[in-house]
Amino acid sequence: MDNLLRYQIGLTLINGIGPINARKLIAYLGSVEAVFTEKKEHLKLIPGIGEVLANEIANQNVLERADKEIEFIQKHRITTHYFTDSSYPYRLKECEDAPILIYSTGNCDFNSGHFLAIVGTRKITPYGKDLCNDLVKTLAETQHNLTIVSGLAYGSDICAHKAALDNQVPTIGVVAHGLDRTYPSAHTSIAKKMLEKGAILTEYLSGTSPDAPNFVKRNRIVAGLCDATIILESPKRGGSLITAQLANDYNRDVFAFPGRPNDLYSEGCNQLIRTNRAALITCADDLIDFMGWDATxxxxxxxxxxxxxxxxxxxxxxxxxxxxxxxxxxxxxxxxxxxxxxxxxxxxxxxxxxxxxxxxxxxxxxx
Missing domain, CATH: 1.10.10.10 (Winged helix-like DNA-binding domain superfamily/Winged helix DNA-binding domain)
Structure with missing residues (x-):
């Protein structure tokens, strides 16, 4: 059994210890192993921990659960990326609330080339599909080493993944559940194709259901992985606006396609552009110019x-x-x-x- 991985997984399972506190603990104690070997009396003296969290850390049941996860990882050839590993996405590592451990299947270098998130409404219109297909086609023709990132959901997400596959561009699906399932199940065949040159990635252990709060957390990984985020279409309160806000918070570039004033599924994009939270683009060339990417x-x-x-x-x-x-x-x-x-x-x-x-x-x- 991999003891180091055991502690890494165990730390993510402790109630009340999110990514930020996990980093504080590791920095204060010197290693992830020390979190589990340090005396409770010393743990509760660490700033931000206290007695309640010290008791949670002292509960060794999380390590038993970690052992089961390691068995699953080995059986299904899943790759783990700890935040100090060279394989951990360097862009994501720059984000304060990035997970300390992520899991992936497939064949992808998370630190090579340009990474672009393409997201939007699940009720994508023909206009949105055309925008997506034209965008990815042109980028595939003009860009070396491009990877498309999205969330494998219905609508804009799956349109982005399909466009990438159609144009032989690697694509990554960031999911809000464990790697023991594909959600929605209708996208299983697409997900399998993505593994050939891309990946499916998550911060969640096997057995984790795609519950609503997980999707919001998932969005921060989508934004954090990428150099830029593009919103294809979004209603005024669309979930992709959360991804746009996260990307802005991470000081990443955000772009949006405009729509007509009365288009329901362009209200969110128009709002982002109007409030200077996204730059207006109409085609791939606009994106390339903004980003300074060579069209060679x-x-x-x-x-x-x-x-x-x-x-x-x-x-x-x-x-x-x-x-x-x-x-x-x-x-x-x-x-x-x-x-x-x-x-x-x-x-x-x-x-x-x-x-x-x-x-x-x-x-x-x-x-």
Whole structure:
């Protein structure tokens, strides 16, 4: 049995000890193990703990429950991420109330590339679906290493996950229950597909039901995991507005698509924009500009297509130019083995195709 994991899980099970107090305890005592080995008389002297919480900590029943969870984790090949582990999402770690321990299944690096949350109403309209599909399609064409995050719920969430899968973009579903189930069950097949390049993630132990309060807590992970959050559609009191508020609290970027003034499911988005709690976007290019993300993937793909269509001699020129920022024409002739007069003609053709650029002093570089 993994004793360290046993204590990590046990700490999350203590009544009254949330993520903030858990961090205080660990910082004060030096380790998670010390929380369970320290004498009760010493525990109650720790600021913010007191006698009631000290009694809860002294209750070793939580460790028995932790042992059962470890058996479940091992049986189902679940990965745990403790807040000091290198695998723990660094963006989430920046949030004061982030869980100290999370569980995931799938295949995803939580610390690589851009992470974007896409959320909204569960009663998404055709307008919202079109926005989502167009957004993800364009991002997939222009962005390297993008991951889409949502909550696997009906409506906007599942639309975002499906759009990601359709465009071969990794996607993460943050759920409000244990990993012994999929909720709603109608999304089981989608969830399985997500595991190939993405993940299902939770802070809850197996056996935890998707109760209403859990969804609000889940939203903080969605917001905390990401560089930015996009609200597709939302009524005036929609749950996704909570995610937007959390993202704002974490100093993350928030964006919203506008709708017509009389559109019920755009009232929340319009309100966010009007009160400067979200920036207005109308397409993926707006998001890319706001975030300062380079739209290079599509250009590289187009260059690769053009390269494949070149003659062997033209390809040799491109390969030679790719080795340095600029190359003298005489050096280029030596490296490619192409006669100077023929090389000049080929360079003109390649420049016309937009693949190379002529520089002063008989030098050339790749465009």
């Amino acid at each position: 993937k599509q250009n590289k793909t187009q260059q690769q297509i053009l390269f494949d269509d070149l003659t062997p001699e033209e390809q040799r020129i491109i390969v030679a130019l790719n080795k340095s920022e600029s190359v003298y024409i005489n050096t280029l002739a030596k490296e490619t083995g192409i006669a100077l007069q023929k090389l000049l003609a080929l360079l003109v053709q390649l420049e016309f195709k937009g693949l190379i650029k002529a520089l002063p002093g008989s030098m050339y570089q790749q465009a």
